Amino acid sequence: MTTTTPAANSYAGRAAATVEPEAQIKRRRGFRADRRPGKLVYLALAGVALFSAFPLYWSLVVASHDNGILGQVPPPLGLGGNLFANLDRAFGTVPFFKALLNSVIISGAITFSVVLFSTLAGFSFAKLRFKGRNALLVVIIATMMIPNQLGIIPLYMLMAKIEWTGTLYAVVAPGLVSAFGVFFMTQYLREAVPDELLEAARVDGCTTIRIFWHVILPASKPAAAVLGMLTFMTAWNDFFWPLVVLTPEDPTVQTALSTLASGYIQDYSLSLTGTAIATVPLLVVFGLLGKYIIGGIMQGAVKS
Amino acid sequence: MKNALYRLDLKASPYLYVVPFFVLFAAFGVFPLAYTAWVSLHDWSLLSDTHTFVGIQNYKDLFADEYFWNALRNTAQIWVMSTVPQLIMALVLAHVLNQRLRAPTFWRMTALLPNITSVAAVAIIFGQIFGKDYGLINWLLDSLGLGRIDWQAGTASSQIAISVMIIWRWTGYNALIYLAAMQAVSKDLYDAASLDGASSFQQLTRITVPAIRPTIIFTVIISTIGGMQVLAEPLLFGGASVTGGSDRQFQTLSLYLYEVGFSRFDFGYASTAAWVMFFIIVIVAGINYFLTSRVRSSR
Numbered sequence: 001m002t003t004t005t006p007a008a009n010s011y012a013g014r015a016a017a018t019v020e021p022e023a024q025i026k027r028r029r030g031f032r033a034d035r036r037p038g039k040l041v042y043l044a045l046a047g048v049a050l051f052s053a054f055p056l057y058w059s060l061v062v063a064s065h066d067n068g069i070l071g072q073v074p075p076p077l078g079l080g081g082n083l084f085a086n087l088d089r090a091f092g093t094v095p096f097f098k099a100l101l102n103s104v105i106i107s108g109a110i111t112f113s114v115v116l117f118s119t120l121a122g123f124s125f126a127k128l129r130f131k132g133r134n135a136l137l138v139v140i141i142a143t144m145m146i147p148n149q150l151g152i153i154p155l156y157m158l159m160a161k162i163e164w165t166g167t168l169y170a171v172v173a174p175g176l177v178s179a180f181g182v183f184f185m186t187q188y189l190r191e192a193v194p195d196e197l198l199e200a201a202r203v204d205g206c207t208t209i210r211i212f213w214h215v216i217l218p219a220s221k222p223a224a225a226v227l228g229m230l231t232f233m234t235a236w237n238d239f240f241w242p243l244v245v246l247t248p249e250d251p252t253v254q255t256a257l258s259t260l261a262s263g264y265i266q267d268y269s270l271s272l273t274g275t276a277i278a279t280v281p282l283l284v285v286f287g288l289l290g291k292y293i294i295g296g297i298m299q300g301a302v303k304s
Numbered sequence: 305m306k307n308a309l310y311r312l313d314l315k316a317s318p319y320l321y322v323v324p325f326f327v328l329f330a331a332f333g334v335f336p337l338a339y340t341a342w343v344s345l346h347d348w349s350l351l352s353d354t355h356t357f358v359g360i361q362n363y364k365d366l367f368a369d370e371y372f373w374n375a376l377r378n379t380a381q382i383w384v385m386s387t388v389p390q391l392i393m394a395l396v397l398a399h400v401l402n403q404r405l406r407a408p409t410f411w412r413m414t415a416l417l418p419n420i421t422s423v424a425a426v427a428i429i430f431g432q433i434f435g436k437d438y439g440l441i442n443w444l445l446d447s448l449g450l451g452r453i454d455w456q457a458g459t460a461s462s463q464i465a466i467s468v469m470i471i472w473r474w475t476g477y478n479a480l481i482y483l484a485a486m487q488a489v490s491k492d493l494y495d496a497a498s499l500d501g502a503s504s505f506q507q508l509t510r511i512t513v514p515a516i517r518p519t520i521i522f523t524v525i526i527s528t529i530g531g532m533q534v535l536a537e538p539l540l541f542g543g544a545s546v547t548g549g550s551d552r553q554f555q556t557l558s559l560y561l562y563e564v565g566f567s568r569f570d571f572g573y574a575s576t577a578a579w580v581m582f583f584i585i586v587i588v589a590g591i592n593y594f595l596t597s598r599v600r601s602s603r
Contacts, residue, residue, distance in 0.1 A: 036404055037400075037403045037404065037405060041400060041403065041405075042405075044400060045400065045401075045405075045411050045414075048397060048411075048414065048415060048476075049411070049414035051472075052414050052415065052417040052418050052472075052476065053414065053417060055418075055426075055429050055430065055433065055472065056417070056421060056429070058429070058432075058433065058440065059425075059429045059432075062432060070437075070438035071437070071438060073443065073447075074443070074447070075440065075443055117324050117325050117328070118325075120321040120322075120324065120325075121321055121322045121324070121325040123321060124317075124318045124319075124321035124322050125322070128317065128318035128321070129318070130315075130318035130319060133318070136322065136326075143329070143333065143334075145525070145529065145585075145589060146337065146582070146585075147529055147532060147533050147585070148333060149532075149533050149535075149558060149561075149578075150337060150340060150578045150579070150581060150582050151333065151335075151336030151337040151339070151340055151578070152336070152561075152565070152578070153336075153340060153343060153565050153571050153574050153575045153578060154335070154336040154337075154339035154340050154343060154575070155332065155336040156565075156566075157339075157343075157571065158332075158335075158336065173332055174332040174333070176328045176332070177324070177325045177328045177329050177333075179329070182325055207310075207313050208313050208314070208317035209317070212321075233420065236422070237421075237422035237423060237424075239422070239423055239424050239535070239536045240533075240535050240536070240558070240562075244562075244565075244566055253422075254422055254423075254424045254425075255424075257422075257424045257425060257428060257540075258424060258536075258539070258540060258544050259544075260428075261424075261427075261428045261431070261540050261543065261544055262543055262544030262545075263543055263544070266431075266432075266435070266543065268432050268435070268438065271428050271432075272428065272429065272432060274428070275424075275425035275428050275429055278422055278424070278425050279420075279421050279422065279425050282420055282421075282422070283417075283420060283421075286413070286416075286417070286420045290409070290413040290416070291409045291412075291413070293416070294409065294412045294413060294416060294480065297416065297477065297480050297481070298480050298481070298483065298484035299484065
């Protein structure tokens with residue numbers, strides 16, 4: 001099954017690689033008539049921005065008050081002074097320090113591995129000739145359509161057999177490679193590295209591995225950064241598999257949240273303090289690197 | 305000698321570089337999926353060491369299982385209620401973003417903000433907002449004199465709440481995918497339409513939508529696969545209970561799989577549910593392929 005993804009456009013990769021000056025963007029891309037949008041458009045966009053940001057802001061409001069405020073009419077819309085007391089309670093209820101450390105280790109290991117193996121395989125698919133190349137690439141694209149969730153029972157049995165359940169290895173292992181990553185890198189390297197350059201390197205007597213090291217790796221940096229960020233975010237936010245394979249005593253940030261939210265009596269300021277702990281680090285990263293992440297998604301990232 | 309090495313390098317390297325991916329992917333991706341089929345043919349429980357071969361008995365049981373049909377119906381309802389508004393809003397938002405805006409990156413970032421938030425956090429935050437006694441929405445309804453709704457208790461209301469979570473998290477993401485496709489549409493078409501006096505809305509429906517139809521179908525498929533995997537929202541909305549509400553009113557297929565597999569530890573039956581879910585995805589993907597090829601041939 002082949003669906004054309006937005007990644008299949010001729011600017012794949014380059015848009016994320018270089019931030020071009022405003023003027024060029026306008027000349028090159030399809031925009032409607034040269035009228036500047038009016039105030040109404042900005043008002044609508046401000047509405048969208050408010051809709052996007054409000055739930056997150058509200059979670060901070062609840063996290064910074066004690067539970068007493070929730071019954072208030074009208075509810076407060078400003079931040080309260082109870083955040084540190086709630087943080088104390090949250091860190092006392094579930095092992096959040098451990099969870100944050102686990103999440104960083106897991107997401108970091110997965111990101112490193114995905115970027116490395118995707119660049120290796122992407123180089124091979126994009127620039128080397130071998131039998132069965134196209135068939136293998138089609139297989140990879142097809143597997144992007146299969147949710148890993150469906151193999152979760154035998155995956156759990158496998159982890160139990162090699163006695164990895166409850167350890168970080170069990171969370172990292174299934175994430176070590178990504179079909180999307182290979183596809184993404186293949187697309188990028190096709191465009192980014194001219195064939196003449198590789199031929200020149202061959203003539204100079206470079207082995208394939210030296211070409212990879214000296215030509216491909218430097219050229220792939222921009223795409224690797226984007227792929228790395230998307231992979232890190234996905235791994236950081238992953239919920240189902242860590243929930244299944246880890247214990248509540250040794251959780252990731254996301255499964256620690258589920259511990260906080262369980263039970264019939266909802267302690268809202270506690271559980272929303274938890275969501276703040278889980279989301280704020282990622283929001284900071286997004287604030288700093290957002291435009292590259294946008295570039296990556298606009299080249300056709302796939303929901304994972 | 306040197307020549308032979310050089311030839312070996314040329315021949316072997318390409319395979320060498322794709323091997324790590326395929327080996328790891330086979331071990332942790334393909335093998336579990338294939339093994340699921342095998343396990344589904346057994347009476348296979350974590351609680352006993354004997355795994356009796358039972359053929360298709362699990363499948364017969366599943367198709368007679370009222371909880372399975374309930375979960376399938378809930379999943380389909382939540383999928384429709386979340387996907388249709390989400391994709392329509394994403395189209396409109398992308399259309400608005402596809403203008404010569406000031407600070408385009410800022411607006412794109414605000415659109416993507418919800419998608420950065422983890423699904424667990426979204427479920428917990430919205431669980432509070434839709435809370436019966438202290439929820440913002442009920443406070444709003446109350447102050448308008450409309451009375452409070454027990455969002456979790458009702459079938460429709462709980463599924464609406466879960467759909468809202470999904471819509472909030474994915475609309476901006478899909479808008480960016482559409483925006484990427486829209487930027488490849490020729491500007492001359494819009495200019496000509498403007499000269500003919502077409503409104504912005506007409507330009508969206510007459511030019512943009514036909515031009516990016518393959519991308520729209522792609523997002524429908526991706527949303528289908530995502531819809532089959534909805535788990536965290538119903539799980540956390542119900543206070544981490546695996547049944548998805550007291551009457552299973554918002555238990556999805558994935559949540560049912562989780563209940564059977566990891567609270568009843570009936571691996572054989574859970575694998576059967578997984579394999580059936582896989583077939584549902586294949587059928588939908590097949591319909592998609594059929595639609596896509598029709599779109600291509602009608603051009």
